[in-house]
Amino acid sequence: MTAGITTLASAASGTSRSSTTSDAATLAGNFDQFLTLLTTQLRNQNPLDPLDTNQFTQQLVQFASVEQQLKSNDRLDALLSASKASSSASAAGLIGQTVTSSGITAPLANGAAAWTLNAARAATRATLTIADAKGNVVATQTKALAAGTQTFTWDGRNSTGMLASDGTYTLKVQAFDATGQKVTVDTKVTGVISSVDVSGSDPILTIDGKTVPLSSVQAIGAASGG
Incomplete structure (x- = not known):
């Protein structure tokens, strides 16, 4: 019977990976079953060989811990939603503003x-050298660059x-x-924001026809030197 209680506790622990309503309902159902099994064991235990109360206590603590984790996940989800809404509202307020972005990141879309x-x-x-969001190098190209401003377009194909x-x-x-001296190449983008895409986790700004994530914005207003 104790094994059955442990199994129920383990099943309840697995529900902590999600914060949905169904998880909470599953936990409540498992807890009711746990209490039913516990009561049955206490009624039918051998007086000469009583059940270990420490094990019961540990399992109750485990259920309480899972319940607290579910509540924490719910609060974290609410905070993330509020943060995203605030970020989207702030990004929308930038439309028409002149901003300077680092320009080292760019979204790959449609190849x-x-x-x-x-x-x-x-x-x-x-x-x-082009790297993904995790820092893994996906492609490397070698070419000559003219002096001044130019656009480099990647076709989205990796090294293979x-x-x-x-x-x-x-x-x-x-x-x-040509003499082997290092040449400074600036990737900053300065321009007026014409639109904002808030469908993803990080709002994407359109600056003079180019798209950059909001997180890469370095200055709002006149372009900074360098």
């Missing part, structure tokens, strides 16, 4: 991701030629001129 590069001077060799999944990717540039 294309674009970055704006501004080379201090011409570079005969530039290595462009397969199309990468949509998402946010980061670009790192190392460039050198």
Whole structure:
């Protein structure tokens, strides 16, 4: 019978991974079964070999812990929803504002991701490394860069030629001129926000036709130097 109680407790622990109403209902049902089994055991225990009360206490504590975790998950979900709503409202208020974004990240969608590069001077060799949101390098390209502002567009294919999944990717540039001197390549994007997409976890801003995540914004107003 004790094994049955332990099984019920373990099943209830598994429900802590979700904060839905059905999880709470399952926990309540399991707890009722637990109490029924506990009462039955106490009524039918051998007086000469009573059941271990420490085990009962541990299982009750386990149920209480699971219940508290479910409540914590509910509160966290509410906080995340409120945070997203606040972030979306703040992003919508930026429409029409001039902002400066770091420009190192860009969303890949429909097989294309674009970055704006501004080379201090011409570079005969530039290595462009593209990494996913987890920091894993997915593609590397080597090309020459002209001096000034230009656009680099990635076709979304990784080093094996397969199309990468949509998402946010980061670009790192190392460039050198004909004499082997390092060339500074700025990826900042400055422009007026025309629209905001709040469908994802991080609002995406459209700046002069280019899309950048809200988290990459460095300044609001006039562009900063460098």
